[in-house]
Amino acid sequence: MIPSFVHSFQSEWLKKKRSAAVWLVMIGGFFIPAIMLIARFNDFNNLATHNGSPQVWEMLYKKCWQFMGLFLLPMGVIMATSLITQIEFRNNTWKQVHATPQKLTNIFFSKLLVILTMMMQFFILFNLGIYLTGIIPALLFKKIPFPNQSITLMFLIKQNLPYFISCLPVIGFQYLIGLQFKNFLVSIGAGLGLLVAALIAIPWKFGYIIPYVYSAYTFLASNGVSNPLANIQVWAIGYFILFIVVGYILYINRREKG
């Protein structure tokens, strides 16, 4: 079981080479940090003070997540997941995939693992981008000090893990519908619709029932505004498991496999 899953994963990993999803992850990871770097240079007079602050990384992470967490992160996840599931539909390759000696379970979960790994890649690039935002000014200008705060593993986990968990239901739902519908617009349309609904529902006390709202709630929680009625991480993981189970059942019971 395990060796064949590894082979399925290797195959799935190769398929995404040069795909739009890969470019989205690369560009998406550096997009906000790049803008943040420009903004920092624009505020050049305060650069030395900011880098000298013992909370410099917290400040940079907060500013970057402000733009990323509310809209761009779930939007990017919607796009990337839909693009990965579209690879087979667009290239008319489902029939070839299903005529190979692979268990359907392996196909389903290896594709999902590719998406999750790409998400991790995105987080790594995003963190690298933020790090560069902090040190590039110091590398370029002698009078600007290097950031006066060390980055610990715990700090990175605290900054990233809640956002990663908040994306899981979006990945789960987009994966579910992405595998069911050939038309890319169905997947993107449903995702955008749910995201808009989530943004509208942010102030609603029962907003936590909408699975696309958690990254916005994570950002608000990092600013001390949390929904007292629910543990959003438990809800996010619950929704993810639900969507993956439903998606798996629908996938293996599909009458036409390409």
Next chain:
Amino acid sequence: MYCLYTNNLTHRFSGNEMALSKVNLQVPDGSIYGFLGPNGAGKTTTLRLVLGLLQKQEGIIEIFGKSFQRNRIEILKKVGSLIETPSLYGQLTAVENLTVWQSIYQCPKQRINEVLGLVDLNNTGKKKASQFSLGMKQRLSIAVALLNSPSLLILDEPTNGLDPNGIIEMRGLLRKLNEEQGITVLVSSHLLSEIEKLVTHVGIINKGKLLFQGTLNELVSKQQQSSALFFDTNENNRALQILNDHNFPAHTAKDKIVLPVLSRQTIARINQQLVENGIEVYEITVVKNDLESIFVDLVNH
């Protein structure tokens, strides 16, 4: 021993539309089996069922003597396929496309160059599959089907998009694979002329029903049986009586007297006898049905 065997394979699409009705496909081991039928006859549906791409509703599918349903993975390890249009990742090169499948089959990496050589695509370099011509895509798809050194090759209309030279090369390749490596080939087509020079066995399907199945020689003998001699006279009934009196197996059809094909001398003798009996003979025609006519005849009746 049949490499592929189906028993009473029946399939209905949604809306209860009958796609296949009790199809008993028998593809002998080591044969090149031509699966013929017009567009929409049920060829692709049969092949998709055989590969598990459609959920089986009724009937039995056995490949290599084993139930497909119970031994799907084991069977697919030894089957190569190309169903309808090419299945290629447009953003990848030919080598990368094959590497995707090589990871699954876990065949040696040098097999990629071997199959690319077989389909004459080993010089495509960094060109992406989306930039290939339809013929090149079709050949690359065949390379994918051959990658795992299959024992059974299932090809659905593999010559689509190929130029005449490509079609000839494809026939040569399939024959070579069959003769040298003993690969059983099941190839579908809607044109008998396209595969009659290649196949050893033929199955003809139309409207979801298998109308003929047997060796190519059996189809040829059917052709000879269906060739006929036609006499057009002014008194067919009397002419028929005369011919029957002389023990000729004649009958009438479409206002003409029909006989099996006879020698030129016999035809002359019959004509002489009819004329001597006062019958005017307007026309004597020999209709030799070619295989294509047999195919059309089977499909239309």
